[in-house]
Amino acid sequence: MISTSGVPRWAAIPLISSILLAGLPASAETDTSSTKPSGHLYLVSIGIGDPDNITVRAQKILAESDIVFGMESVRERHADLLQGKEIYEAGHGLFRQMPPRPSKDADGPSQDERAERRRRHEEQRAELEAQARKIIREAVEAGKQVAVIDYGDPTIYGPQTGYLSEFADLDPVVIPGVSSFNAANAALGRGITQGEHSRSVILTRTPGGPERENRLDTLEKLAESRSTLVFFTMRSKLPEVVERLKGSYPGDTPIAIVSHAGYAEREQVMVATLDTVLEQAGDAELPFEHLIYVGDFLK
Template sequence: MAKLYGIGVGPGEESLITLKAVKILQKVDVVIAPTSKGEGSIAYEIAKPYIKGDVIFMEFPMTYSKEDLKTKWEENVKKIKELLDEGKDVAFITIGDPMIYSTYIYILKGIEDYEVETIPGITSYSAAASRLNIPIAEGNETFAVISSGDVTEISKALDMFDNVVLMKISRRYDEIVNLLKEKSFKGYLVIKCGHKDEKISCDLDRYIGKKIDYLSLIIAKKVK
C-alpha cells in the first residue's frame, strides 16, 4: 500500500533537516511542495538537494476566505489521494515541524484510509533560541507558543507565562512591541531564521512602522 509522509524540513538551513527526512525524500516517488500564488516554495528550496523523485508544486492560497480555502484544500487532497491510489509513495514537505502551524495539518485531516507517517522537523523558534543562545525556558519557568492574531490572547499569555514565543507577528508587530513594554517583557526578534537574509535584533523599536517578513517571530521573556 502506498504511503503519505508528512516531512518537516526545518527552519531554513539545509543542514538542519533530519537524517530520517533525507532518507525518505530520497526514496519516495513524488514530493509535494506547497506554494502560495506567485511565490516559490521555501520548503522545496530547503529539501531540493535531497529529492530524487518527481516534484509537484501545489498551491495553497494565502486568503482569509474560508470558502476559497476549503475548495482548494479539497482539490489538493483529491490530487494526493489519486497519487496514492496509483501506488506512489508521496512526501508532503513543510517548513519547521509538520504539526505546528503547517499546511500539512489540513492535508492530514482530509486523508482517511491511507497509511500516513509524520516526520518531525526542527521548529523555527527552537532554531531561533539556539541562534540567540537564549533558553526558551529553564528550571520551573513556564512557556507558551502562540499565534499572534489576537492581541487580547497575547495579553493573556503574557500574564500567564514567564516566556512566550510569538509566531506570525507581521500583522500585529507594532501592537505586540507596545504590549511587551507594558507587561515588562524583553523581546528578541528573529526574521527568517536559518536563511541567508536572516536578521536578529534585540531592539524591537527599530522595526516599528516597517513591513515585517511573514517568517518572523519574537521570543519574549519576563523581566525579573
C-alpha cells in the same frame, strides 16, 4: 467415496478435511505473493532556513517517494532531491479553515475587489483539493509513496496539517524537522526555560487584531502566568504588538526579535525592552520570517 471405517470418529473430520484440501487447485490456496503492495503518505519537514537544515530521515523519505506535493517555494529549496518525481502544488491551508490575512494597506482594494479575490481563491482551493484527493488516494491504493513537504515543524501553525485530517484513514506519518522555534532558540544562545520566575514556555500567535469571542487563550490570560511567551508573528505589525503587550507587562520587560532564524548569513537577533524596542527597530518593516520572545530569561 471416502471410507473412514476403522478410523475413530474424532479423527475422521480432520482426515477428510486434509484430503479435500489436498485436492484443491493451487489457485484456490492463499497466495501471499499476489497481495497488493501498501502505499504510504508522509508529511515531511524540510527544516527551516538554509537547505542543510533538512534531516537525514527527511532526505531518505523524499528520495523514496514517487509523488511529492509542496508549495513552489518549498519545492525549489530541494529541487535536486525531487528530480524525476511527479510534482504537484500543495496549496496553502487546504482541507482546513485558515484565518483571513490582514490587509497591509488601509487604502488597499475595495470591498468588491476583496470579495472577487476571495471567490477566485476559493475556486482555486477547491480545484487543488479535488486534485490532491484523487492523486493521493489512487497513488496509495496503487502502492506508491506520497510526500507532502513543508517548512519547519509542520504541526506548529503549519499550513499543511489539513492533509493529516483529510487523509487520516491512510495513517499519514509526520517526519519531524528543525522548526523556526528551534532555530530561533539557538540564535538567542540561552536557555529559554531558565527565567527568573518561570520555567514554562508558551507558543502562541501575536496579539494584533481583534480577539475571537470564543478564545480562552487571550494575551491577558496568558500573561498572568508570567511564562516566557514566544509569538509566531503571522504578518503582525510591531507597534500594535508592543501596545498590546504593554497592557499586560511593565515597560522594562525584556523582548527579543529573531529574524531569518536558521539562515547562517541572514540571521539577526535584537534584544530590547517593551519601552525601547520600537526605537531600536526603527521604521524598517520586519521580515515575514521572525519570532518574538517576551520573558525575564532574556535578562
